[in-house]
Amino acid sequence: MDLFPLGWQHYLAGGMLLGAGVGLLYAATGLIGGMSTVFTTVWSYFSSFPYFREERFVASRQWRLVYAAGLVLGAAAWMLTIGEPFQTHVPAWQLAVGGFIAGFGARLSNGCTAGHGICGMASLQGPSMLAVAIFLATAIATANLARLFA
Amino acid sequence: MKPAALAWVLLCGALFGFGLSVSTMVKPEVVLAFLTLHDMGLLLVLGGAVVVTFIAYRLAPRLLAKPLAGPAFLQHPSQMGARTLGGAALFGIGWGLSGVCPGPAIAGLGVGNYPILIALAGMVAGAYVQGRFFGR
Numbered sequence: 001m002d003l004f005p006l007g008w009q010h011y012l013a014g015g016m017l018l019g020a021g022v023g024l025l026y027a028a029t030g031l032i033g034g035m036s037t038v039f040t041t042v043w044s045y046f047s048s049f050p051y052f053r054e055e056r057f058v059a060s061r062q063w064r065l066v067y068a069a070g071l072v073l074g075a076a077a078w079m080l081t082i083g084e085p086f087q088t089h090v091p092a093w094q095l096a097v098g099g100f101i102a103g104f105g106a107r108l109s110n111g112c113t114a115g116h117g118i119c120g121m122a123s124l125q126g127p128s129m130l131a132v133a134i135f136l137a138t139a140i141a142t143a144n145l146a147r148l149f150a
Numbered sequence: 151m152k153p154a155a156l157a158w159v160l161l162c163g164a165l166f167g168f169g170l171s172v173s174t175m176v177k178p179e180v181v182l183a184f185l186t187l188h189d190m191g192l193l194l195v196l197g198g199a200v201v202v203t204f205i206a207y208r209l210a211p212r213l214l215a216k217p218l219a220g221p222a223f224l225q226h227p228s229q230m231g232a233r234t235l236g237g238a239a240l241f242g243i244g245w246g247l248s249g250v251c252p253g254p255a256i257a258g259l260g261v262g263n264y265p266i267l268i269a270l271a272g273m274v275a276g277a278y279v280q281g282r283f284f285g286r
Contacts, residue, residue: 003190006174011191014173015198018253021165022199023206028158030217032226033166035252039277047278051285063151063159068256070163075260077164078171085262090178090249092268098248099255099272102241106252106273107280109237111228113251116238117196120228122203127228127235134235135242142246143185 021074022118031063034115035071036106038064094146105135155219167257169199176258178249178266185246244276 004011025033041061043052079085088095106112109131111120116135120128151159173195174180184192211223228234245251250258250269258266 004194005189006180006191008191008194011173011194012198014169014171014175015195016169016202017172018166018169018195019199019202019206021162021167021169022203023210024165025159025162026203026206026217026223027210027214028162028218029155029220030223031159031220032224033162034226035256036273036277038256039252039273040281042274043278043281047282049282051281063156066156066159067163067166070160070165071167071170071253071257072260073160074164074167074169075171075176075257076167077260078168079261083171083261086177086258087263088178088249088258088265090182090265092265095178095248095250095265095269096272098244098246099250099269100244100276100279101272102244102248102251102269103273103276104280105237105240105242105244105276107237107277108284109234109241111234111238112241112253113196113245114253115226116228118199118203119226121200122207123225124204125228127230130230131228131234131238134238135245138239138242139246140185140187142243143182143249144187146247147182147186 019118019122022114022122025067029063032115032119033067034111034119035068036103036112036115037110038068039103040107041065109135152219158219166253167260170254170257171261176254176261176263178254178269181245181251181254182249185249248272
């Protein structure tokens with residue numbers, strides 16, 4: 001069985017590059033570069049509900065939006081230089097339902113593949129490591145089930 | 151936050167987005183190929199990212215009295231509990247169904263992956279329901 005049918009170099013190089021982004025963010029600003037919190041902090045601009053107005057969200061909403069904008073720009077830079085445009089063919093209902101559950105779950109867990117997966121594991125935090133083991137397990141189970149019924 | 155710090159944030163976000171694109175994690179199909187155990191690439195992406203970040207998290211506070219453009223090195227301890235672990239289980243279900251997690255959902259816009267807007271809208275809505283009804 002071939003573990004990497006499409007090659008392995010781009011996976012490792014890409015992972016190290018994005019790790020360099022998270023690492024440099026810490027060296028330059030001292031910030032922990034998780035990603036899912038931005039989905040909560042954007043609501044602080046529109047909602048007066050007390051949870052969304054909490055200090056931790058209001059205080060970080062600006063840099064989190066800038067960080068997200070950087071993600072889009074970096075991906076665009078890749079597309080315009082060595083890459084090419086790409087559109088997914090995953091069915092819309094899977095994107096919608098999966099996106100909703102992933103967004104809800106990541107915010108309940110206070111972390112996603114970036115926050116728990118990269119930042120939490122890189123700082124050797126037990127709860128994050130357990131969270132990663134759990135979401136890998138449920139994701140693998142769900143993806144295989146979805147494939148079975150597709 | 152000072153403009154210099156925000157410029158760093160933008161640059162680091164761009165590195166993150168560029169790396170996500172190089173690694174092809176912006177393609178949900180590639181993520182789903184890992185989750186259905188056809189291509190182990192995602193483990194190299196995660197492993198490479200964790201090792202580089204680990205080194206930076208260890209070295210930066212030793213080499214620098216404070217961040218280049220910030221007041222202090224922050225910490226963000228994760229909490230052990232039902233919310234962290236139950237939320238992770240749910241997150242995995244959504245990730246396994248769509249092949250999309252927050253970073254690639256956002257970066258996907260930069261490679262013209264416009265169908266990803268559906269997943270992004272789902273995530274923003276999921277975050278609202280979490281905060282509005284299950285926040286604390």
